[in-house]
Amino acid sequence: MxxxxxxxxxxxxxxxxxxxxxxxxxxxxxxxxxxxxxxxxxxxxxxxxxxxxxxxxxxxxxxxxxxxxxxxxxxxxxxxxxxxxxxxxxxxxxxxxxxxxxxxxxxxxxxxxxxxxxxxxxxxxxxxxxxxxxxxxxxxxxxxxxxxxxxxxxxxxxxxxxxxxxxxxxxxxxxxxxxxGKIPLEKPQNLSIDQTITLLKEHFFRGYEKNSPRLPQVAIYAIYQCIIPTMNRYEGLTLGPLERMKAANRKSGSVGDVDVNKDGEPFEAVEIKFQIGISREHVAEAIQKIKTASVKRYLILSTSGIAEGESSEVKKLADGFRRSNGCEIIVNGVLDTLKYYLRLIDSPSSFINRYTALVEGDPDLGYEHRLAWNEVCANR
Structure with missing residues (x-):
């Protein structure tokens, strides 16, 4: 052994x-x-x-x-x-x-x-x-x-x-x-959905020394914390832990950066990319990773959306996999997805509260990320 x-x-x-x-x-x-x-x-x-x-x-x-x-x-x-x-x-x-x-x-x-x-x-x-x-x-x-x-x-x-x-x-x-590294974070209330998205966009792209990709991961995790208790689709399901940035999926047991589990097995997962346009290669890699898993929906999200000229091939691969496997692959932008899900919750404030709590305590985020959040809130 x-x-x-x-x-x-x-x-x-x-x-x-x-x-x-x-x-x-x-x-x-x-x-x-x-x-x-x-x-x-x-x-x-x-x-x-x-x-x-x-x-x-x-x-x-x-x-x-x-x-x-x-x-x-x-x-x-x-x-x-x-x-x-x-x-x-x-x-x-x-x-x-x-x-x-x-x-x-x-x-x-x-x-x-x-x-x-x-x-x-x-x-x-x-x-x-x-x-x-x-x-x-x-x-x-x-x-x-x-x-x-x-x-x-x-x-x-x-x-x-x-x-x-x-x-x-x-x-x-x-x-x-x-x-x-701890800074009390601003928690602006009564924001519109558009104002919330503007804050996130400014926070994501401040030009940090390291770990910029962590922020969209945290934002997607926070929105899932909001929607899982309220949507019928997720009744009886659990949100997996937010793994560290360098945690390999094969070692942690997760299939995405964010996992929603049913009876301990992945039911829905999200892979998040930062400033990289999603290409056919990304979809093909995802298919190889999840083809033997129990995932019913797999989202590939990027802050840059789909790479130029890749839309038709991305769609073709995703449609073919859905027909053969039953798993739906959704390719979209991070901010577009957040904007859609924010419409499904009672108030953007509940998302803001969760996002700031995660930013405040996440070990992959530091002083510069927390200070930047307060700065973008002050400038709104």
Whole structure:
């Protein structure tokens, strides 16, 4: 059995989550007071500096240190450097990271890696995390710092207290980064549908440094949050989670960027493209992805609509697939689709409230996206 496929014992996972929660609460209080004296004393100046430096690096190495430290608290006899079950005396760190750490970070709007912090081959294929192991990471310091911290935990006289201090320092930096990116967002009310679409259009195309494609994904997810409880078509169906931007469909189990599920299986899905005209190749790729799935309707939406000269071929492919498979493929613009669905809900305000809530808490969106929303609202 592969290490990543191993199941985590339920009792152990509960204890692991409890440690994450208690350490988070201690870190939250220390962050508020600005007093890290207890952690500094437990770690000593050298190790405190190393943990603090690692905690400031936005890299999977930080999440690995977090998971291994928490595991050391619930099982102090375990050599946490033996991070794979194939290692003699080892354990499946990736499994508990996937089942415990990542969901916890996600639930508290703290930065996390997609699926698991062991996704990179650099960490997942590596041998035991011993001091002489060479880990090539970018930035270069991330891997070596993680090794120093993990080996310091393993050799500490009181590994439980030491591990808790490590957890609290890392959580403190994650909390600080989250809070710095938080801005109370404007929630304009009594907007017309056209005014709402204008705000969205301006918000989508502000020229961000990164993750611009996330905004139309969030907008489509928000409109589905509005229509699913109100439309007969979706009675008894559930909206799947909004996956992280880099989550591969084959790994997450979803078939689109937004999934509506019936009895755990995809019933309707939406694929969203940013500033790319939809072509026959996009439709053909979608067909290959969903031809064996249970999807009844698949929407391919783009902020650029259908590419020039592609309409007839796109329609031909979609019509042929509907006749052979029964699944209806709808190709349209993102804003056109939002405008249509906004007509079906009581008020654009309910959509605005959901959209801003998602923008406020989404880990793939940052300060620049939130600030931009308030700016476009102020200029309307």
């Amino acid at each position: 592969k290490d990543s496929d191993m199941q985590v014992e339920q009792g152990k996972l509960e204890r692991f989550n409890a440690i994450l929660q208690s350490s988070y609460l201690v870190a939250e209080a220390a962050h508020k007071s600005g007093n890290w004296g207890v952690q500094r004393e437990i770690l000593g100046e050298e190790h405190y500096a190393e943990v603090l430096q690692l905690s400031k690096i936005r890299h999977a190495a930080r999440g690995i240190a977090l998971t291994l430290a928490a595991y050391k608290v619930i099982d102090s006899r375990q050599d946490i450097r033996l991070h794979k079950s194939e290692h003699p005396g080892g354990f499946s760190a990736r499994s508990i990271d996937n089942a415990g750490t990542v969901p916890f970070l996600q639930a508290h709007s703290l930065y996390y890696n997609v699926e698991t912090h062991w996704l990179s081959q650099t960490f997942s294929f590596a041998g035991p995390y011993l001091p002489d192991l060479v880990l090539k990471t970018q930035p270069k310091l991330a891997g070596p710092l993680m090794l120093k911290v993990v080996n310091a935990i393993q050799s500490a006289q009181n590994p439980v207290a030491f591990s808790k201090a490590v957890l609290e320092i890392i959580f403190g930096e994650l909390i600080d980064a989250r809070n710095r």
